[in-house]
Amino acid sequence: MTTTEQSPGTEPASDYGTHPGAIANSIFKYLSTGAGSLILVTLAAVATFLLVEAWPAISAAGGDLGDKVSFIKPEDGQGLLEIIGFLVYGTVLISVIALLIGTPVSIGIALFISHFAPRRVAQGLGYLIDLLAAVPSVVYGLWGVAVLVPFLQPFYQWLADNFGWIPLFAPPESGEVFTGRVALSAGIVLAIMIIPIISAVSREVFLQTPKLHEEAALAMGATRWEMIRMAVFPFGRSGMIGATMLGLGRALGETMAVLMIISPGLTFSSHILQPNQHNTIAAYIALQFPEANALGVNSLITMGLALFLITLLVNMLARWVVSRRSEFSGAN
């Protein structure tokens, strides 16, 4: 009698009504739906929190925020908006350095493991790369500041001596690169941190290349490199982009390593060999948070909101690129 009133959507469940797994099935359905919607709820909660907490600072930004928050100095050109501008620039600059260095190396590692290395070596190397991903960022920071930075300093000096005429590599006023705690070092350490992520994902993608495509390329007389260019890359392109965006996500939000390595400053300078020029949003928040008063915390959360928006934008851009590319790949 009541079955006639049921909506079409619930019918499949009632078909199995007598089946012993029916209850488990519907429980599982609700659990997975719940888990799925939890993501949306969390995202909405984070966005709401950021907006609500940032609002007092945003609404006071035009007024007396500078008098109440010690690190905001509109008279020195460091109002809330200006600081966010400097920090967004610094964050993007350092992340781009990390990607420029990290991506080619990662793709190289992934190709070596998937197509060049003998199977046994490939397996061992794969484990090692995964292990690198598990090293906490504070360890990278410590290693960076204690080992890598002093090691890189003479190289930076060489770079400044020979290529100092390029604004990017201009040395400090005295012509001497007296410290390695600059944006380039932070970028290099971030590159090392994102290599495991990018190479692990691209490796998996490259391994999915249909054997027939590869063999067809080889059968037509292609060298191994030509085969990779013709069969592996087109197939794995969207996967590589996805992997790079994952890496970029980690680079954008990384706090500890940047905090420990860079000597921070707030400028729009392009000189990546000079200290006190750049800082990232996450590192700036960590530097100022302990001593911040109520409105100071609100201001820092506004910066967090900016970071949230950047990451969201980057991810949406990546999605768009991947979906546009997917029709050309062999994946479908």
Place this chain on the structure above:
Amino acid sequence: MKLAIRTGAVFTAAALSLSLAACSASNEEPADTATSETAAEATETTEAMESLSGNLQGAGASSQESGMDAWRASFQELYPDVTVGYDPVGSGGGIEQFLSGAVPFAGSDGLLDAEEYATAVERCDGDGGAYHLPMYISPVAVIFNLEGVDSINLDAETIANIFDGKITTWDDEAIASQNEGVELPSSNITVVFRSDSSGTSDNFTDYLEQASNGAWPYEATKEFSTAASQSVGADGTSAVVDTVTSTPGAIGYADASRAGSLGTVALKVGEEYVPFSPEAAANIVAASPLSEDANGENDLAYAIDRTTTDSSAYPLTLVSYHIVCSQYDDESERALVTAFEKFVASADGQAAAASAAGSAPLSDELSAHVTAILDEIAAG
């Protein structure tokens, strides 16, 4: 990362306080009666000591963290039923938690501003608002890394010019003229500063602003900034000390207890050059007036006089306070806070911090004054 660790600490502390509250519920009665006689004779106080119980949670400046560790450990030895916790979130965070009522006392390197004083009147019982009690006095050393040189003499003006990048080499006439007989290299000076927001920077820039005859063009601030092109920022005291140690020709500033084997600067005070010492640091506090904004005579908020000419005093000194209410609505909370703060201000407490953190003990008069103020703190 840092945030996550701190939130973790808060949660642990909250969990701890919950379980402790459960344990101490049955003891509350004796604690109340016993601690109301804190002013009694020594024999009676031993009795009171044994029955004081509960959980006391503070938060604030990380500068006094190692001193606080010593105070907590010794205090808990005296009162086994009491647990004292301290979350070194930083002065700003500590004041925040104190004003919202989350903790009964805060540690702070700086003074409350007018707005915070007003909030404190609402937060505390009665109309008395909050008091600053100076508990942790620590000299800040100007440290440098020059091979074979342990100490040099500098006046505030020269230090300001070095840190602002107007003096760029060690053999500059301004430095050499104050240090005859010291072999100064011609190498460049690298300025090392705190890149994080800190009370040490606040005290250092306050000294430069007050004492340098205008050579330091900026205001005192927790966020150090400099025009020196050869400068490096480092996050936290340890990083500053590490950077100076690893950079020949570097100069920086850090809590004196962390100076280690680095060279230190003797500051020009009056006609003499004064190296840092705990006694000289305590003297500058004794010689300084209370801040004009202080909340009555019981509020020991000092305006440190960095321009003193008294050569027994070291003007580059950090005073870290405990901020307490002038009145608590809960008797057991009042008993815990005053008992703990009295111990901190006592000779034993100050000696414990001095040996653990290298701080300067309060003078006997100041210690007695703080104890008298604590005796006046009432329960509503």
